Amino acid sequence: MKNFITPAELSANLDNYILLDVRGYGDYKLSHIPGAFVIDMERDLSGPVCEHGGRHPLxxxxxxxxxxxxxxITKDSQIVVYDSWIFLCGRLWWMLKYLGISNVKVLAGGIERWVREGHPLTMEPTKVPTESSTLEYKINTSMTMTRDEVFLASKSQSHIIVDARAPERYSGAVEDTFDGMTGHVPTAINHFFGHLFTQEGPRNDEELRKEFKDILDSQSKAEQNNVAKKPIVSYCGSGVTACLTMLAMSEIGIESALYVGSSSDWVTYEGFPLTTGEEHI
Known part of the structure; x- marks a missing residue:
């Protein structure tokens, strides 16, 4: 697996990794994997909410x-991130990559699989190093797209736009009570993050290639015609679970930018366009 590590692999090499537990302080205090540090979604992975920018801005x-x-942590650290399974680990994985940290793995199956396979937990907080490191980071601006860029991409059909929300929210079959976005960004296709994982980890490569056949076929056709592949941008409700769809896509070599504000940002603009039903590339 390109982006994942199993509990057995992690247990055998625990000292080689810096572990980040993204479940938040409450769950961390109850128990966590020995050696893990805590990362909190609201405090560490989100900024202040404003008029625009969505529910979880950077x-x-x-x-x-x-x-x-x-x-x-330095840019060369080997990092393993985990949550219960599977929700917030994708956002942390993506943000570390956004800073230019390349050696990042996600614990396949999360702490739930870790426990199922008999590995220990602790309540003892991990002692931080006596001296802080220096993280020389460089933000990869190509990994994000703004609302205006997504709007233009939708109008011009210059990008493949991926909606990672549940099918009924994407299609508009149910009213979206989260953000008021009943339907989806025009031209967006749906690849629900919940279909891409099992209790053990990501679905195997064959299953993922079948799930993302529409994107792979589009890229293959572009290569055959000697034209540029359409770049991809993904969104969800607030830029969290879209990272899980992006994580699964990355397993089979499909890379995508993130519309961080996602639907919770999209609906804050007057006259935002929406489409219902199902679309295809």
Whole structure:
């Protein structure tokens, strides 16, 4: 697996990794994997909510980097991130990549699989290093797209737009009570993050290639015609679970930018366009 590590693999090499538990302080205090540090979604992975930007805008990245420095993280660190399974680990995986940290793995099956396979937990907080590290990071701006960029991409059909929400929210079959976005960004296709994983980890490569056949076929056709592949941008409700669809896509070599504000940002603009039903590339 390209982006994942199993509990057995992690247990055998625990000292080689810096572990980040993204379940938040409450769950961390109850129990966590020995050696793990805590990362909190609201405090560390999100910034202040404003008129635009969605429910989980990015935090100040200097501040996020300083939190990582306290835990001894550098751009060359080997990091394993985990949650219960599967919800917030994708956002942390993506944000570390966004800073240019390349050696990031997600614990396949999360702490739930870790426990099922008989590995230990602790309540003892991990001691932070006596001296902070220096994280020389460089933000990869190509990994994000703004609302205006997504709007233009939708109008011009210059990108493949992936909606990672549940099918009924995407299609508009049910009223979206989260953000008021009943339906989807025009031209967007649906690849629900919940269909891409089992209790053990991501679905195997064959299953993922079948799930993303529409994108792979589009890219293959572009290569055959000697034209550029359409770039991809993904969104969800607030830029969290879209990272899980992006994580699964990355397993089979499909890379995507993130519309961080997602539908919770889209609906804050007057006259935002929506489409219902199902669309295809």
């Amino acid at each position: 935090p100040d990245m200097d501040g996020f980097a300083k939190t990582l420095e306290v835990y001894g």
